[in-house]
Amino acid sequence: MPLSPAESRELLHLRDIDIRGYLRTDGMLDIEAHMVDTKTYSFGNHDRGQINAGEALHGMWLRLTVDTGLTVRRAEAAMDSTPHAICPGVAPNFARLEGLTIGRGFLKGAMERVGGTQGCTHLRELLQQVATVSIQTMFSIKAHKAAREGGASEDRWEIPAALLNSCHAYDEEGELVKAVRERAAARALSAV
Known part of the structure; x- marks a missing residue:
């Protein structure tokens, strides 16, 4: 815009x-x-x-x-x-x-x-x-x-701790962080 x-x-x-x-x-x-x-x-x-x-x-x-x-x-x-x-x-x-x-x-x-x-x-x-x-x-x-090395896909990306709360997008209570954490949890469950 x-x-x-x-x-x-x-x-x-x-x-x-x-x-x-x-x-x-x-x-x-x-x-x-x-x-x-x-x-x-x-x-x-x-x-x-x-x-x-x-x-x-x-x-x-x-x-x-x-x-x-x-x-x-x-x-x-x-x-x-x-x-x-x-x-x-x-x-x-x-x-x-x-x-x-x-x-x-x-x-x-x-x-x-x-x-x-x-x-x-x-x-x-x-x-x-x-x-x-x-x-x-x-x-x-x-x-x-x-x-x-075969490509880490976007769904495997994790937000570095240093970025948390550094801007609006990385608000640790916000939608983006929540979605990334949910994907990580789902990957952990599927690995079990």
């Missing part, structure tokens, strides 16, 4: 974010994010001079390499375009994310390591989405492996 029709308007700012989850040959995951901000108009900047319409104001990369337990084994940031010449100086600080585990407390731990003046607002904003894509990629690995 689309949004309601918009009023007459003019596009001024674009933020494009691409996040990809890769399975590496060594069994670890690379989660790679790229964010680009552009404007539809040209404007002046004290460090860069004129920034033309469509030219990147922010062009930033973040890659986390995580193991199967979702522990960050390597973190790397790069800044192709920034509004200020000083900004790329904090990119190496994102290596401090190494050792954190994606899950409860991840964002708090990240803020302790690259928060405030030790990091970049724009790269920190990507961390929530990178964490989510890490989890989704881990689910993809398990599903892909099951499909190669």
Whole structure:
């Protein structure tokens, strides 16, 4: 269902974010994010001079390499375009994310390591989405492996405990959770 029709308007700012989850040959995951901000108009900047319409104001990369337990084994940031010449100086600080585990407390731990003046607002904003894509990629690995081994069907899917009560769909008193639990109970009875 689309949004309601918009009023007459003019596009001024674009933020494009691409996040990809890769399975590496060594069994670890690379989660790679790229964010680009552009404007539809040209404007002046004290460090860069004129920034033309469509030219990147922010062009930033973040890659986390995580193991199967979702522990960050390597973190790397790069800044192709920034509004200020000083900004790329904090990119190496994102290596401090190494050792954190994606899950409860991840964002708090990240803020302790690259928060405030030790990091970049724009790269920190990507961390929530990178964490989510890490989890989704881990689910993809398990599903892909099951499909190669004869396929786990949809009726065998179980809701991970970490997802319970995380959103409307996973309300542990809701219809979806009830239906999944009923299918699991029926499978257990038929196995007896």
